[in-house]
Amino acid sequence: MSVLVVGMSHKSAPIDILERASLDVEEAVKLSHLVLETPCVTESVVISTCNRVEIYVEAERFHGAVEEVSRLLAEMSGLDRDEFVRHVYVHFDEAAVAHLFGVAAGMDSMILGESQILGQVREALHSAQAESTVGSALNALFQQALRIGKRGHAETGIDRLAPSIVTAGLDAAGPVVDAPDTRFLVAGAGTMASLAVRTLVDRGVDPVRIMVANRTYQRAHALVETFGVSAVRWQAMDVELSAADVLISCTGANGVVFDRDRIAQSSAGRPMSLIDLALPRDIDPQARELDGVDLVDLVVLSQLAANAELAADVAQVRQIVEAEVRTFLAAKAASHITPTVIALRTMATDVVASEMSRLESRLSHLPEDDRAAIRKALHRVAEKLIHTPTVRVQQLIDGPDDLTYADALADLFALDQSAVDAVTRVGDKS
Secondary structure (H helix, E strand, C coil): CEEEEEEEECCCCCHHHHHHHCCCHHHHHHHHHHHHCCCCEEEEEEEEECCEEEEEEEECCHHHHHHHHHHHHHHHHCCCHHHHHHHCEEEECHHHHHHHHHHHCCCCCCCCCCCHHHHHHHHHHHHHHHHCCCCHHHHHHHHHHHHHHHHHHHHCCCCCCCCCHHHHHHHHHCHHHHCCCCCEEEECCCHHHHHHHHHHHHCCCCHHHEEEEECCHHHHHHHHHHHCCEEEEHHHHHHHHHHCCEEEECCCCCCCCECHHHHHHHHCCCCEEEEECCCCCCECHHHHHCCCEEEECHHHHHHHHHCCCCHHHHHHHHHHHHHHHHHHHHHHHHHHHHHHHHHHHHHHHHHHHHHHHHHCCCCCCCCHHHHHHHHHHHHHHHHHHHHHHHHHHHHHCCCCCCCCHHHHHHHHCCCCHHHHHHHHHHHHHC
16 A cells, blocks of 8 residues: 555646636545545545645555546546646655655745645645545554644744745735735635734734625624624625725635726725735736736745745755655554564464474473473574564665565574575585
8 A cells, every 4th residue: 555646736737727726625525535436545635725736545556546546636627638637746655755744844835834734734634534535544644744844844944934825925015014004805704814814913903904805794704703803795895895905815716706897996096905815816817907006916926935045944844854754654664564573473473382282292201390491492492583583674674675585584584694605605516
């Protein structure tokens, strides 16, 4: 059994392709169940964020699994085969483990080191647990990834560029965000919208200057109770849009919510900053052509991220990830070996018991103490024979890939190399 990941992200696909491939919560859950119907997949976890969609599976066979998982992801995303193949990536076994650990540590994010992905990985795992699509293998992998993500942020400064994509968007919008009279409109009331409101409040923005609009008014009102902001019904949002200096949109809609004409009517030529954190886009990119309108979206943020340099922190996080990958794979290999070691010890015990049973009739004239001494001697011989290989097998997990069977046997039993060479010479002469 091995871990396999099939996916695409901002690194492999342009924003317009990611828009079409993005999955909402229900679609992600559906996909996680569909892949389990394939005969070679036993576990699945789907990560779907604003800049990536990935499905992790525990698979019995690589080729069968990658073919079926890729087909299902392509169908769910609505991309044709050529588009999908051009932008998809596949990682298997060690590469898949390293990829997830890097994702959780913020190394694969659009905003290098952003911590929001850690929560998204956690949500993906919790969803899989709730849907019973994850088992012991992927659960252990994702739990380790979460620990690595926390460690990377705790031990390095990798997240100093931006703790989240929300913070990056606000920073990119410029001084207007921190001006004392700026009015904000947040469109949406999901996880991203909640994070946006929390970030604004943490930056010192008076909640009175923050308005939240959502199609489901009750969800918007929940942010009112949590942060003390105000809420407006979706149907009346244009009134607040006309008064807002900054629009932060993250609705999760399937298409554009704020087209060029709607923004033009609301801005009426006055300065207005738009922050689009949604995928698919909420705000028409053509809105940036309007006088006084500044649009920050995922395309802008990806360009800013490409110019960021955190070389020392990146190198440190990579070292953490590489070390954790080795530790995880070694533990996984050891867990596979443990049943074999137990079976070896059981076999040795059975052999001793069988031999003693065979000898009992011939040793009946001996006192019980002598027979007990013979039993102990046999057990000691068996124990000494299997002790070295059971210890060395753990060490060989990290051994060289080109180790031959002969090398492995010599190493397992700690054979004297001169004795091996002598036997070889004798064999050559014959």
